[in-house]
Amino acid sequence: MISPIATLIVGAGPFGLGLASYLQRRRHDYRLVGKPLEFWERHMPRGMLLRSSANWYLDPDHEWTIERFFAQHHPDRAPAEPISREQYLAYMSWFMQQSEIGAQPHYVRHLTRNGTAFTAELENGETIRARNVVLATGFRDFACYPAGLVARLPEGRYQHTCDAVNLDLYRGKRVLLIGGRQSAFETAALLCEAEAAHVHLSYRHDTPRFVEADWSWVETIVEQMASHPAWFRELTPEQQEAYRHKLWAEGRLKLEPWLESRICRDEVTLHPRTEVASVTRKPDDSLLVTLTDEETFVVDDIILATGYQVDIKRLPFLSEALQEAVAVRNGFPLLDVHFQSTVPGLYFSSFPAGQSFGPFFGFTVAVRTAAKLIGEAVC
Template sequence: MTTRTDLLVVGAGPYAYAAAAYARDRGIDTHVVGIPMAFWRDQMPADMYLRSGPDWHLDANGEHTFEAFFEDRGLDPGEHDPISIGVFLDHTEWFAQRKGLAPDPRLVVDLTRPNGTFVATMADGDAIEADRVVAAPGVGYFAQRPDWHDQLPAARCTHTSDLVSFDDLAGARVAVIGGRQSAYEWAALLCDHGAERVDVVHRHDVPEFAKVSWTFVDEYVDQTLAHRGWWRHLPAEERAAIGRRFWEVGRLTLEHWLVPRLTPGVVHRHPGCAVTEAGSEGASIGLALTDGTGLEVDHVVLACGYRPDLARVPYLAGVLDRVAVTDGFPDLTEGFETTLDGLYVIGFAATRDFGPFYGFTKGCPSAARIVVDEMLR
């Protein structure tokens, strides 16, 4: 069976929800495909917390905001600081209901454009035809892993996006590779679940743990909305300075609420270090560090972050030869359009052309406004 729509949104995460909702608000016939909030539900621990507050939302019209959800549900923001992932997911479900979004939970297995119209082939064999497609691939496609990880048994070396349950690691010795928020939050979660020892290994110094404000991002988003192509037209030194600020606030300063959960005597830090060798023998994994330290652990957690590589998004394989890509990032116009007319990419994969703030939910409403207004230009 083949169905027809003006706009197909592939993905059902925050960026997809924001774009689909705004497109519908602007009168565009829109079909959303994807399992609702799948990465957030299935590849994030149920007891993790957000770094952002209720001022970050999904609505390009500023009506059905996260703060409006708190008010509607009678929730006191002071009692939900930090915000749990469960509260955030409840908010996205509420947002979808208010916007009349009912994502089609089938998955796209192939996307082509044979005769000027996009054809998305679904996992069940059905097809959806669309004049335009917005792809919002989640970060799960882009997990980074060091070269040495394939020297270890897959069951005992997992990326943070694949480790959401910690009960099996009670009493275990675990090495966490990385030093950003996810590394230390996973270390805290391991402590919460009774790990015997947690070694956190990272190249930079031990981060500071303090309460930070993300309001500095507001100006950058406002500039992006006010001036088409604002980020790409900035001098290189200004882009670098903004990147450094994101690194200092978001990477070298981590959330203060982690500190009480990093159990002394359990968590051991190895700043300024990297893994030079890795191997396994019997039930143990051996890691050699650049400072000469050797670790013997039961499990390795890769908190190595994400890097876009559009070739790793399987449903785009059928059109990728018509999409210009640089260093894994799609080459985008000032309206998020790729070099294939009618195909737009938003979210984390757009950060090179639009700035690091589009790797956060903060960018959702502005990205939605820009991409939909581009279609209507």
């Protein structure tokens, strides 16, 4: 049976939920498909702390905020206390309830365009036809496995951080973490707290400073873009690159101070300004690691904290015709000021919007602006 609707939202993470709330309040004919909060529940480790503040709430109408959630459910929480993954999951569930958002917990198996409408085939066999489709699928399909690095690693002996989330499995083990951003250092701290025997971190740059990141300027930019969505694309290429570097520096050159005491311990060895030169499997199935500074050590497992890289061809459900029809640059879809791609009616939100709207849209700080601009276009 084919169900005709106005707008189909694919992805039930923060960006999908924010847009669904906007459309729900305006009684727009939409459906949200995807497994709610799945990436946060299944691909982020227990005990993780967010770098974002309570200002990064999801409601584009500013009613169901994180502060309101904390006031109701955690009234004794200190304002400066970092938000945990568990608290944020609870907030998102509460937000869905308050906004009366329902999601159909199935993946899209295949998405095609027929004439002026889209046809989505779900994994449960249902078919949905929609005038508009908004892809808010987040990060999962864009996990980065650098080809040169992976070529030096034994097959089957490494995982990306988005899959290495049950850190109890590393109890008593020696682990190499490759990467030098906040996620790598926090994973190292969580591994130690899960009683890993030893954790090595290898990264190509100097060790970041333990200094609180300042995201206030990002919040201001993203909020203003709700009324001036062309702001980033109107900048010169040099200005755009300067903002990318500023955001990169905020996230890459700083580590949150609450990590310092958890990292500066005997069980953690830092290897700044290094890369993995080789990894050799030993007779006892352990791994002999050699770094570019010629230091060697033995580990049992390797985790890649190598981030994410957008390439829309990695979205498994997009038909070949749609992939070919969407204009891209550096793997990102090129979008108009309402997040619409070069395929009329096909919108991209979240991380893939970064080429056209700036790198800020890979963070939940941009949920409300994206919801407002897309919502205005489809309503």
